Amino acid sequence: MTNSNNSSVDIAGAAIPTGLFIDGTWRPGENDATFDVISPASGAFVASVADASVSDALDALGSADRAQASWGRTSGRERAEILRAAFDLIRQNRDVIAAVTTAEMGRPIEQSLGEVDYGGEFFRWFSEQAAHLSGDFGSSPRGDFDILTTKVPVGPSLLITPWNFPLAMGTRKIGAALAAGCTVVIKPAAQTPLTMALLVRLLAEAGVPAGVVNFVPTSDSAPQSEALMADSRLRKVSFTGSTGVGIRLLQQAAPNVLRSSMELGGNGPFLVFDDANLDAALDGAMLAKFRNGGQSCVAANRFIVQRAVADEFIARLVERTQALAVGDGATPGMDVGPLIDARQLARVQNLVDDAIAQGATVLTGGKSVPGNGHFFEPTVLVDVPPHADIANEEIFGPVAVVSVVDSDDEAIAAANDTPYGLAAFLYSDDVTRAFNATSRIEAGMIGVNRGLVSEVGAPFGGVKASGLGREGGKLGIEEYLETKYIALARLER
Incomplete structure (x- = not known):
């Protein structure tokens, strides 16, 4: 050289x-x-x-x-x-x-x-x-x-x-x-x-x-x-x-x-069934959503939670989201760094503002952080209409969108209601129930009771518009x- x-x-x-x-x-x-x-x-x-x-x-x-x-x-x-x-x-x-x-x-x-x-x-x-x-x-x-x-x-x-x-x-x-x-x-x-x-x-x-x-x-x-x-x-x-x-x-x-x-691209669903271990599901949720500030093609965008556990899951998700440290990653102890540039920061803000205008509720976060960097507050949204842009586009930011469903069929239908099919996540303590769901979920990679699917020894890729x-x-x-x-x-x- x-x-x-x-x-x-x-x-x-x-x-x-x-x-x-x-x-x-x-x-x-x-x-x-x-x-x-x-x-x-x-x-x-x-x-x-x-x-x-x-x-x-x-x-x-x-x-x-x-x-x-x-x-x-x-x-x-x-x-x-x-x-x-x-x-x-x-x-x-x-x-x-x-x-x-x-x-x-x-x-x-x-x-x-x-x-x-x-x-x-x-x-x-x-x-x-x-x-x-x-x-x-x-x-x-x-x-x-x-x-x-x-x-x-x-x-x-x-x-x-x-x-x-x-x-x-x-x-x-x-x-x-x-x-x-x-x-x-x-x-x-x-x-x-x-x-x-x-x-x-x-x-x-x-x-x-x-x-x-x-x-x-x-x-x-x-x-x-x-x-x-x-x-x-x-x-x-x-x-x-x-x-x-x-x-x-x-x-x-x-x-x-x-x-x-x-x-x-992806629009990863994160399904939480009513028999899920919520401690494990929350650990997985934080990893799948907020790793790299949500700037990951395999990030969880849409949290689809069954009604029996929804209140507890959402409350604990908000609590853990509020505890995240946001700042320059060169400073030890930070959990979430900046978005990559001003364009992406504006895009995430526009997605959140559009959802709010259509009736979504902000439980925590919801806005950019003042200063020279491109930081956005870790955010949890509920009551997001299915037609809102944030429910249908890849967010690429630290924003979790949570919806509540009543059955496995409804959860799987919601998970598949996207042109994308890269990664999905599913939490259930019933192995047979979980495995049956994976056969119906349209994604190239599915994490079962696991918030991270990337692995050197496994094939990485998606279906539909995901590649x-x-x-x-x-x-x-x-x-x-x-x-x-x-x-x-x-x-x-």
Whole structure:
């Protein structure tokens, strides 16, 4: 790895690159263009980062394309050892990575440390798979020739990552792609490029060859993505973000028939049946709703509680919500940090105000916190009309919407009354009752008596408007592999 312009910013005593990374070299953007990273907790300047142009992005794709053949032929064992080395470097740099993440998105430092632990595990997981890819062998039904199947890399891949989990959403994609033998172009969210820049630096230190990983942060992602996806050298796109953007990317992927993985929006229901252990349900509710300030695609948006336990559940939820500490995540002991930017803060406020105007009752919270940061009070709403925007859109904020139902059927119908189907949560002490409900809930992931579903060894993804494909687990690497079939004649000697 070389660093042609030595551009970096010091965070937590570490030099974090602020350039583009193309063909193994850190370099400035075209015409030295940059954009600023601003702390959502204080409004303070964090760093100025190279702003990749369309030309820069196409250079990155060219680099990935040139490196593809060599990387694809690299043995699975060698790829595994590089990923394992990267995992070890993440562990060694745990505190620095967490500090960078908190600096650029304001999240409580304890939660950032948790993301480093979780995100690093994807490199270990996929390192364990890289050396064990296999095809199949058998005879044709008539027995006149043999059928061989092998797995080959899809090819250069565009990985577009979001701001809310800037490390883990990257490692989940990069780990699978590199393990499969694919080269990558990474476009991080403009709000949080520094975490990914540090990760790219660590990958180079781990031994990833030049051109295999390319990094092109930009303040204007749409032209960059459009140009890359129109280029026939690109063979795959993997995106995590909103459903609206995902739909546009799928439309752009169609002309070149790009392999596409889309992890899109959610509107997670959290069902509390009348036999639920309320202590456990409340613990799960706080985790599923308020982790990362509610800025998670798998966050619980809609709490659907059966009437027999509703009063107690709501009262205790309000009490625990009021006890949450809100502030800059760099300060130890905070539970909820800021929303990512002023736009998201205004959006959450508008959703709450619209619900109130339509008859919703605020039990706690309900408004933004004055000051320089983008903070919103942890909020509990009841009596929200089913047609209110907040009941139908992904909130991405610390707002819990609670409704009361009378039966399992009513709860499940309410849970499914959404175009989304990413994650759902269900609490019941009756295993059979809970399992029967899971068969009817339309979601790609369901937590039963558990407020967190994300797990390195499990497939992550949704149904309906929540996306295509799966990341993580045994299926994650398959998204970056093609199956090649060989018909082998039996020649007479």
